[in-house]
Amino acid sequence: MNYLPERQRLSSQTVLVISNDAEDRAHYSELFATQGLSTVERGGLAAAKDVIASNGADLVVIDEPSYCGATLDFFRQTQAKGGAPVILVSSAAKVTDQILALELGADDLMSKPLDLRLLMARTRALLRRRGSIRPGCDSQQIVGAWSLDSVRRELTSPQGRRVALTASEVRLFDLFSRNQGAVITIEQIARCLGLRQDQCNVAVRTAMSRFGRKLRNEAGETPVRNIRGAGYIYDDMADSRASPVQ
Missing domain, CATH: 1.10.10.10 (Winged helix-like DNA-binding domain superfamily/Winged helix DNA-binding domain)
Incomplete structure (x- = not known):
């Protein structure tokens, strides 16, 4: 990954990075750090549920080779209840799998190789949308x-x-x-x-x-x-x- 120039800190918002590849997790963490975001890394979907359950993330980035059954089950169990927005990154996926992922709760889909400027633009858009909904506001x-x-x-x-x-x-x-x-x-x-x-x-x-x-x-x-x-x-x-x- 090539990194973007550092920009003004967005806030204390946290991105949960889920990937079985430790090197990929480190790359994401370094990228989000340059943008003023903190990250929490987890090596798999099962390990990430503690962060989800405690509302410990404002955005979730899942890097999966393909959309397996476990990924779709993750959406069913966690995202249907209005959890943090999710960006799903994959190197290969059928159109039908992508449609199903969106319907089950993914907020955005991206393919590898990643365009980092586009990733950060979509990250900021989702975080702004999440930040605009506060308890007591007109939703x-x-x-x-x-x-x-x-x-x-x-x-x-x-x-x-x-x-x-x-x-x-x-x-x-x-x-x-x-x-x-x-x-x-x-x-x-x-x-x-x-x-x-x-x-x-x-x-x-x-x-x-x-x-x-x-x-x-x-x-x-x-x-x-x-x-x-x-x-x-x-x-x-x-x-x-x-x-x-x-």
């Missing part, structure tokens, strides 16, 4: 008649039904909330999900299909509508046609 976002509690990662439907979201679906909801009434392109969604350009078509369709099913109302309609050849748009009329709670 609610609204799209149409749906509202999101970003701390709990929980949507509330117009009829009061609650729906749990993955980290990537929270980002999708945020994207639509900031662009209400506008068509969101495939490229915008791909960037939101951390997907490469050559992966975007199948991956975006799969992610949007599952996201749309979670927003489906009692009439069987979803407010997320595909505009062929353009992208996706949020359709407020679908919410208005939903039956009220009895």
Whole structure:
């Protein structure tokens, strides 16, 4: 790894680095130190759970050769409850595995060889997002008649039904909330999900299909509508046609 120039300290935030390779862990720690971040190193996912359980990390970086079952189980057990954001680094992975990792809780995906400036840009973005959510602050976002509690990662439907979201679906909801009434392109969604350009078509369709099913109302309609050849748009009329709670 080539290191970036030292910059102003971000804060006392801590990055948990998980890798079976001690040399890789050391490289990450040195890199984050130049950026004013402290690190905690763990040699595997099982060993990292103590740090996760004690809320001892503001960001998690997992360096795995491929997305094995243990990695996905890690997301199921720790990230679905709204834990620290996760960047998953891998040298090889199928598109379907990447989609599953995003749906289970990964916040960003990166491939080796790493672009260190991009890694730090994504690190700072995730830490800013985490730092902006504090106890007692307004964590609610609204799209149409749906509202999101970003701390709990929980949507509330117009009829009061609650729906749990993955980290990537929270980002999708945020994207639509900031662009209400506008068509969101495939490229915008791909960037939101951390997907490469050559992966975007199948991956975006799969992610949007599952996201749309979670927003489906009692009439069987979803407010997320595909505009062929353009992208996706949020359709407020679908919410208005939903039956009220009895």
